[in-house]
Amino acid sequence: MERPRCSTTHDIIVFDVDGVLVDTSRSYFEVIVQALDWAWTSLINGVVDCEGFSERHFATTKTHPAFNDDYDIAWAIINCAATAQNPSLAQSLPAPEEWRLLLDGCKESDVPSWVRSTFGEQIPRDTVRRACEELYFGVTKNEKHTALLSPRKGLWENERPMITIPWSAIPVPAGIYTGRTAKELELALKRLHWEDFPDSMIITSDSGVTKPSPRGLEILCHTSHASTPLFLGDTESDRQTVHAFGRGTFAAIGNFLSDAEFAFPCPEEALEYFGFLSPSNSSVNL
Numbered sequence: 001m002e003r004p005r006c007s008t009t010h011d012i013i014v015f016d017v018d019g020v021l022v023d024t025s026r027s028y029f030e031v032i033v034q035a036l037d038w039a040w041t042s043l044i045n046g047v048v049d050c051e052g053f054s055e056r057h058f059a060t061t062k063t064h065p066a067f068n069d070d071y072d073i074a075w076a077i078i079n080c081a082a083t084a085q086n087p088s089l090a091q092s093l094p095a096p097e098e099w100r101l102l103l104d105g106c107k108e109s110d111v112p113s114w115v116r117s118t119f120g121e122q123i124p125r126d127t128v129r130r131a132c133e134e135l136y137f138g139v140t141k142n143e144k145h146t147a148l149l150s151p152r153k154g155l156w157e158n159e160r161p162m163i164t165i166p167w168s169a170i171p172v173p174a175g176i177y178t179g180r181t182a183k184e185l186e187l188a189l190k191r192l193h194w195e196d197f198p199d200s201m202i203i204t205s206d207s208g209v210t211k212p213s214p215r216g217l218e219i220l221c222h223t224s225h226a227s228t229p230l231f232l233g234d235t236e237s238d239r240q241t242v243h244a245f246g247r248g249t250f251a252a253i254g255n256f257l258s259d260a261e262f263a264f265p266c267p268e269e270a271l272e273y274f275g276f277l278s279p280s281n282s283s284v285n286l
Contacts, residue, residue, distance in 0.1 A: 002039040004047075010228050010229060011172055011228050012173045013174045014176070014230070014231045015267065016211075016233040017176060017178040017188050018179075018234070019178070019254050020160070020263045020267055021192060021267065023162050027056050027156055030135075032073055032074040032077070032132075034135050035135060040081070043127070049088055051075075054096065057099055060270070063236045063256060064103045064237075065237045066114075067103070067106075067235075067237070068210075070179075071128065071133075074128055074132055074242075076111065077099075078128060079120065080093075080102065082119070083119050083122075102118070109212060134154075135149065136154055136155050136184070137183075138154030156187050161191050162267060163192065164252070164268070165264065165268065170271065171276060172276065173226055174201065175220035175223075175256045176202045177231070179237075181205055182206050184204075201220060211238060211240075211241045212240035214240075214245035217242070217248070218239060229247070229249075230249050230250075233253065234252060234254045235251065238250065239260065251270045251274070252264070253265070
């Protein structure tokens, strides 16, 4: 049954990137999986004797508003498991239900402080983040003497677009508010053929503004002379960003937030529903 279209007063569309514009199920999730396995064997001298970080762990983490940075998710789960002082990963890694209970203890958005106070820092944050970057971007043969990891292709190559239209087809100003760095976002925009997206309408983590702070929405609305955003995101930090902003609407893309008032499998369906695209404009195949 076709969903009826909704009349809208939104005057700007703001996109998250991962899980919204780009399918990252085989990139950032896999970065966490491989970073844990690498740290466990190379730094802790342990044995990977189980599945490791699972999709259920990942989905659980993404429903917490503080955990928007996938590299910090990797660092958190590594140090959590390391507290067991057991070489067996199977004996050290909390089950998804246990992980959820631990995450409930993180009451603020300062994930690094929570990790250090809860688990300590047996494995330094900078080391894990560097390994995650190498997993994501890849390591060339020329970099093998300075890299933590052996030469390999970057997991970013597994990413696929979740939207097919050009950003210019959207009839109101469009912005991007993402936890990616500018370097990571550049790869996503190339995947989307959105290389001409205006820099003035992009907020990355390099700016020091990160979700769930509403500051990113404030900047984008001010820049575009807008007031009422429609924010398309996929995690609790995205939803809380709109809540903190106090105006506009949050629409969930994907499966992490099944309880969201507005939920869609892809961004083009959301744009159709809110009246920004006609069905003939949408042709994404997921």
